[in-house]
Amino acid sequence: MQTLQGIAVSPGVAIGEALIVGNEGFRIPRRLVVRDAVDEELQRFRSASAVVAAEIEHNRDTISSQIGEQYGAIFAAHLMMLQDPGLQRQVEQLIREQNYSPEYAVSQTLRRYAQVFQQLGNGNLAERAHDIFDIERALLRQLLGARREELSNLKSPVLVLAHSLSPTETALLDRQFVLGFVTEIGGAGGHTAIVAKALEIPAIVGVGSFLEQVSGGDSVIVDGDHGRVILQPDEATIDRYQKGAEDHRSLEVQLRGLRNLPAETTDGERLLLQANIEFPREVQSALARGADGIGLYRTEFLYLGLEQEPSELDHFQAYAEVVRAMGDRRVTIRTLDLGADKMGRQPQQEERNPDLGLRAIRLSLRNLPLFRTQLRAVLRASALGPVQVMFPLITTLQELRQAKMVLADAMEDLEESGEPFERQIPVGIMVETPATVMMLDQLLKEVDFISIGTNDLVQYTLAVDRGNSEVAERYQASDPAVLRLIDLTIRAAAAARVPVSVCGQMSGEVSYTMLLLGLGLRGFSVPPSAIPEIKRVCRSVSIPQCEVVARRAMQLYTAREVDNYVREELRKVAPELLR
Amino acid sequence: MVYQSASRQVTVVNPQGLHARPAHAVVTLASRFRSDIELVRDGEIADAKSILAILTLAAAQGSQLTLRARGEDAGEALEALTDLFAGGFGENGE
Structure with missing residues (x-):
């Protein structure tokens, strides 16, 4: 058992299994494709693009209906970047002419754009670099087929442990299955904190680096009343928290x-x-x-x-x-x-x-x-x-x-x-x-x-x-x-x-x-x-x-x-x- | 079919410059025309149907750009795009 202290931003207690959302670094092999397979590989890239486009459209619609049109509009630009003719042409060229694998071609092309934006040194454009990385991640996820357990596609209750969650990611959390969340960074005044409170999900931010100490599926207690995260709690602790949760539920019924x-x-x-x-x-x-x-x-x-x-x-x-x-x-x-x-x-x-x-x-x-x-x-x-x-x-x-x-x-x-x-x-x-x-x-x-x-x-x-x-x-x-x-x-x-x-x-x-x-x-x-x-x-x-x-x-x-x-x-x- | 070629000067008037939303508007409009359309700023050329290329121009408020179009509907395209720039992309500022 290990107890960590963070900043309590949304009250309540949740007990459950950990789902770790890493800032995943995909390992991209510098792989070349055989000349005969080029058409097939091009096709693989195109269908990955289509799937990601559908995902972005879906996110746009969800966000628009959940939070408002203004937020959804962000994704319209996102979608246009993915479908940008220059970008598509460059990726396909790398596959066709250099025999790069689609994964490698995507990574190369998108990182180059991200770099240009970062170097332009203007605040807005530096932000766009994040969009590019987002698109890269989404495409690679498709291409590598290594679909991680998606936050938006949960099947059982979990506690989300992440390095950070953006306000958008937080707003998209499925309240049916996300019992609570903990992030390594963030502060009390941050927007993620405000969104968590609005969703009424127990949440703790600013715990500091701890993700390497947890494995997915570990049992965890998120005590949003006191800002405490308990990793692999012993039975006595679980009992105590379960009793507290029951008391809380009966109080809620009474207060209703x-x-x-x-x-x-x-x-x-x-x-x-x-x-x-x-x-x-x-x-x-x-x-x-x-x-x-x-x-x-x-x-x-x-x-x-x-x-x-x-x-x-x-x-x-x-x-x-x-x-x-x-x-x-x-x-x-x-x-x-x-x-x-x-x-x-x-x-x-x-x-x-x-x-x-x-x-x-x-x-x-x-x-x-x-x-x-x-x-x-x-x-x-x-x-x-x-x-x-x-x-x-x-x-x-x-x-x-x-x-x-x-x-x-x-x-x-x-x-x-x-x-x-x-x-x-x-x-x-x-x-x-x-x-x-x-x-x-x-x-x-x-x-x-x-x-x-x-x-x-x-x-x-x-x-x-x-x-x-x-x-x-x-x-x-x-x-x-x-x-x-x-x-x-x-x-x-x-x-x-x-x-x-x-x-x-x-x-x-x-x-x-x-x-x-x-x-x-x-x-x-x-x-x-x-x-x-x-x-x-x-x-x-x-x-x-x-x-x-x-x-x-x-x-x-x-x-x-x-x-x-x-x-x-x-x-x-x-x-x-x-x- | 008449093949046309035309160019116009435009100025970025909205305070935030040519950021994602205006760029999105330019691409949306430009894509309705068959002509090849380019934006040129200090010799840098961007395809007006590519949001990434337009963003890369990093055109701030007051930037002078040249719009160039080649194709059957070049005149019409430039007309429409010039209006879009002049209107500040619907972003009012003072």
Whole structure:
């Protein structure tokens, strides 16, 4: 038995057999074919090409229907590269004139293209080199006939262990058979992590190099609650985890009964319990758990995986799907919250410190056409149901005013072209930096709501990068400094009669629910999967009871003391929720 | 049948340059014509029906290209492709 520690990115426990997805290096023999066999070998290459083309078309259709047309479009270019007349001609020439085997000819030709792209030194084209390698792999797999056990063609349940999985590969995982996955690289904020959470598959990333220690078929436990991977567990460990999994299942059944009950405390305080989503289709998970609305609709997925910026229509279709599905429940759309470094475009100059650089609202205000496109789509979606718009990383009043001005411009445009939209669309900001908290008295006069993004607030308050293992342990939402800022924020919002919610990771963690209620918070926005548990806590406590917890917690000196204390308090009211 | 030969100057106007999506659009359009069509940039010649060749030109915004076509529908092909370039491949930017 061997236990490895990684970063837990999607909760749950899975026990099963390992399927190892290597970054396979095909060994290509420099083989020559006999002259008589040339026609046969050409035919072999052509049929491999046809099979791979069909595969790409299939992937395109699957991705289009599962995630959206924009992602599917990537494969159209892929397909065209495979069928490129120049490429086909060169491969066939090598087979016919040099008597190269199709495997060798394919490898030679494609690697040459990949090399050219890599040498052109332009970010977009270097990415295309990956496409070329992808095509090479697919062709070789056909030609060599060594079809590995395909992720898309699973017949029995497995745990996927890989060096890395791209967001696309993750999105394509067959949820019927993939019980969980573990990757050697990757971080908590990565897109793969977000997709895993959306799929609700237990997942751990950033375990470090371990694949050479496992063989396919080994039994493995993936503990997505604690970021633990257990290789070849002993029987006692398996028993313990199986028991835990059973408890979890019965808890889930029990929690399912809460779906149609309101998020309300025992003394009758009605709370707003909303969902955070990333992909339009997650709206179904949110509805299935009885979310009061979408408190945070991240829109970054529209910008990732694409080389060109999404069109107004791309935005609008994604928003419309969610707004229509939610009916009369409010949808809060957050504008682009990415750094320039993540957008596939090269920043003007290399940013030494991207978290403190050109990102989120700063990037939007620097790229007005991009920002206006998004705002127009948000506004158009507001004609279909209650929508509010939220700006990320506002640190100054001036930024808020600029953003609102661009919004007003977009409204004017739409008005001129006769497009319907909600003129009174509520406008809000994320509270993510100490500067924002300090300026709230002014900011609150100019917004309709605020939402505390605890992930960034923790990072900027404590000056800690949680991706840096040297200091990651200091990254604590329950650090007294962070709690004080949250307290100040909730108070300031209450005084200004502006609704406030928390949409960061902290709001989805059951151990903090009582504390946040006690501080006066009445709005929570959490991952869909966390809704039942949070609701369970809310329905087990009274506000005065929570206020006692908050007062006590605010007097503690360290994050650890706070964590221990709030867990003990939770144990008193809902022990089954403590993992 | 009249055999034609023609050429035109075009400029890449969209901000992201001639990347995969525009290249895909060029090939899709060019493939509808029977003529041989080429894109020339600083003496480098790319077959307009080959996405890999077009990408290899690495034409950024502002690049000047020459479109050349030979064949029965050369004039028509150049007309259509010139419009595609002028429209920035439907990618708006400022």
